[in-house]
Amino acid sequence: MTSQVSDAPAAGAGAAARAADLWKVYGSGEAQVIALRGVNVELERGRFTAIMGPSGSGKSTLMHCLAGLDTATRGQISVGDTALTGLDDGGLTRLRREKVGFIFQQFNLLPTLTAEENILLPLAIAGRKPDPEWYRTVITTVGLADRLTHRPSQLSGGQQQRVACARALVSRPEVIFADEPTGNLDSRSGAEILNFLRRSVTEHGQTIVMVTHDANAASHADRVIFLADGQIVDELTAPTADAVLDRIKRLDAAPVAGAAE
Numbered sequence: 001m002t003s004q005v006s007d008a009p010a011a012g013a014g015a016a017a018r019a020a021d022l023w024k025v026y027g028s029g030e031a032q033v034i035a036l037r038g039v040n041v042e043l044e045r046g047r048f049t050a051i052m053g054p055s056g057s058g059k060s061t062l063m064h065c066l067a068g069l070d071t072a073t074r075g076q077i078s079v080g081d082t083a084l085t086g087l088d089d090g091g092l093t094r095l096r097r098e099k100v101g102f103i104f105q106q107f108n109l110l111p112t113l114t115a116e117e118n119i120l121l122p123l124a125i126a127g128r129k130p131d132p133e134w135y136r137t138v139i140t141t142v143g144l145a146d147r148l149t150h151r152p153s154q155l156s157g158g159q160q161q162r163v164a165c166a167r168a169l170v171s172r173p174e175v176i177f178a179d180e181p182t183g184n185l186d187s188r189s190g191a192e193i194l195n196f197l198r199r200s201v202t203e204h205g206q207t208i209v210m211v212t213h214d215a216n217a218a219s220h221a222d223r224v225i226f227l228a229d230g231q232i233v234d235e236l237t238a239p240t241a242d243a244v245l246d247r248i249k250r251l252d253a254a255p256v257a258g259a260a261e
């Protein structure tokens with residue numbers, strides 16, 4: 001093979017991220033867990049996708065594999081036009097640094113840094129400077145202009161999560177992965193975060209993938225993918241909270257593997 005390989009766009013390269021026949025197996029023997037069983041998914045650019053499914057269905061595993069935080073047992077993954085399969089540790093680190101943003105349930109801010117330092121940390125590590133205009137837009141949109149010198153312990157949960165959102169957005173990553181970003185927030189703070197994520201997609205063309213257990217949160221997305229037992233079993237576009245709840249009820253009632261009519 002030539003050195004061109006990593007530059008060659010894979011099929012479906014228009015997607016912000018993509019998995020083809022993705023399997024993830026943890027452990028071996030009696031302790032073996034098959035977390036993902038041949039997942040095929042394309043996450044379109046500039047869209048907000050929610051991933052739902054029961055606890056243990058593989059949502060976080062799928063997200064971690066797509067984000068280069070975990071490796072596939074089998075199958076292909078790409079982020080933008082970069083194929084993750086075959087990247088070494090250094091390549092994966094660069095990919096996470098340059099192309100991916102993260103928002104976690106527990107905020108994951110560094111306690112000794114101010115809000116501003118937390119927001120700029122990933123760029124600083126990458127040796128990059130923020131685009132000043134975009135930085136101001138992000139800070140204003142998340143409503144943090146008067147909190148930039150505060151440390152996480154001096155901020156509410158909702159404000160800390162807004163710092164985490166700003167940190168993910170400021171580098172304009174190819175895709176932002178959010179794992180239950182509103183899971184630790186009261187409903188008002190959660191709604192603020194969801195509206196903010198929605199606006200960053202609609203107004204700024206950001207691509208976001210969000211795991212959630214909450215039908216209302218999922219209704220902010222353009223598309224909802226339903227996982228069960230490591231497989232994609234259903235999806236909805238332009239979801240309403242009622243449609244999501246209805247789909248969850250039906251999936252709960254249906255047997256998963258090898259389901260026949």
Ligand SMILES: Nc1ncnc2c1ncn2[C@@H]1O[C@H](COP(=O)(O)OP(=O)(O)OP(=O)(O)O)[C@@H](O)[C@H]1O
Nearest residue numbers: 026027033034035054055056057058059060061062
């Ligand atoms: N590092 C690991 N080692 C072994 N098994 C794991 C590991 N990570 C996840 N698993 C298993 O893989 C399966 C999928 O886990 P995953 O965390 O993706 O589920 P999830 O859908 O995100 O669940 P939740 O809604 O509870 O967060 C589970 O059975 C889990 O126990």
Ligand SMILES: [Mg+2]
Nearest residue numbers: 059060061211
């Ligand atoms: Mg999870």
